[in-house]
Amino acid sequence: MPNLNDIMEMMDALETKAVVSIPTRCVAVRNRHSTCQKCIDACLADAIHIEKNELEIDAGACVACGACIAVCPTSALISVDPMEEELAAAVAATTPAADGATVIACARKAARQVGDPDKYAVVPCLARMDERLVVELAARGVVDIQLVDGVCATCKYRGAVPAIDDTVASARELLGAVGSDTVITRTSEFPEAVRVADLQKAVGAARREFFTSTGHYAKDVAKSAAEKMVNEKLKQLKLQKEEQSLRDKLGVKNGAGKMPTIDAERNMEILDALARIGEPVEEEMFTRIFGDVEVDVEKCSGCGMCVMFCPTDALRKSLDVHPDKARAYMEFSMAECTQCNLCADACLKKCIEVVPVVSLAELFDFEPRLVEISASKSGNKLFNRNK
Structure with a gap:
């Protein structure tokens, strides 16, 4: 357990930050040949810098839009304003009061005080939204999700609009693949059920308790997620104090074995929510x-x-023997592939390609697929994750 000094140190480090990083999850930190710059491309403030296996966020330049969090394939970036569990709790509290609709507004819209604060959740920018929350809401029976902006065309952060549109399109694609009836709407006006009747209430009102079906769940998630973030960030702070090589920071053991992996948590949570919604109604999905x-x-x-170099263990050595001695197999788990592209970037022969179209049958099967490759040369230890 972290002691008081550890916690105070962490709070000092996070005090002015809306987004914090876990560099060891970043594929560009794990391998200098990585071409992944999704967070940099999404950042409208030029606040993210990746160079020489280092990931840095300029807290002074960051505008807290959250677009980088939604696109990071390995969840190397974490929102502090708001934290994931805080947003989930706010949604859980406000959905019943808005006639069963989930309404999420940007801070600019909320500042106009035209909506009842008991009936919608607030994010700094709608770019903070990601597919995980949307799909989970649909799995819990929400059929109307409305994202309300403060008229993006006139906002100084309007550069985040493409990121918002991409997230909405991605969420719709995921839900459509399992025949969900949930409708996601982008609008600049609050629905009638959310519009304020009492201006005083809009200025300051106590949030309602979580609705019964998700209250305890949200609290448990909040506790575990907060503890996890604290512990992981403390680990990073300690590493920053010490003179360590990249191998030490990543926890790479001696030898030529497979690098330590991370869990594809977002993938699994989304897939679990989709499975609760229903069976696939399409063969493929982009x-x-x-x-x-x-x-x-x-x-x-x-x-x-x-x-x-696969960070999530989506690719791993197979023990199955190919009938052709010149060939071999590796296993591929579609559910754990995050499209980080590091396998293709690390490939010496440039013979592997990551594609964004997946088979729904294979995705929901959860079983790895055997992928045919050439047999490794005698004595090659790189392809043995146990060495």
Whole structure:
């Protein structure tokens, strides 16, 4: 357990930040050859910098829009304003009061005090929204999700609009794949049920308690998520004090074995929520959440770099023996692929490609698929994650 000094140190580090990072989850930190710059491309304030295996966020430049969080494939960026569990709690508290609709407004719209604060949740910018919350709401029976902006066309942060549109389109694609009836609406006006009747109430009102079906769940999530973030951030702060190599920071053991992996938590939570909504109604889905891989076996040398650097263990060595001695297998788990593209970036022969179109049958099967590759050369230890 962190002591008081640890907690105070962490709070000092987070005091002026809306977004904090866990660098060891960033694929550009894990491998300098990574081409992933999704957070940088999404950032409208040029507040994120990745260079020489280092990830830095300029807290002074950050405008807290949250667009970087929604696009990071490995959840290396965490929102502090608001935290994930705070937003979930606010949604849980306000949905029943808004006639069963989930209404989420940007801070600019909330500042106009035209909506009842008991009936909608607030985020700094709608770019903070991600698919995980939307799909979970649909799984819990919400059929009307309304995202209310403060007229983005005139907002100084309007550069985040493409990020908002991408998230909405992605969420609709996910829900449509399982036949969900949930409707996601982008609008600049509060629905009638949320508009304020009492101006004093809009200025300051106590939030309602969580609705019964999700109250305890939200509190448990808040506690566990907060503890996890505190512990992970404390670990990063301690690493910053010490002179350590990148291998030390990542926890790489001696030898040429597979690098330590991270859990594809967002993928699993989204897939679990989709499974609770219903069975797939389509054969394929275009998505930025999950991915598929294609290997040119004629170019593949069996070096194992793709397996070694895959951050989520979506690619791993297979114990199945190929009938052709010149060929081998590796296992691929579509559910754990986050489209970070590090396998393709690390590939020495450039024979692997990550594609955004996935098979719904395979995705919901949860079983790994055997992918044919060339057999590795004798003595090659890179393709043995146990060495």
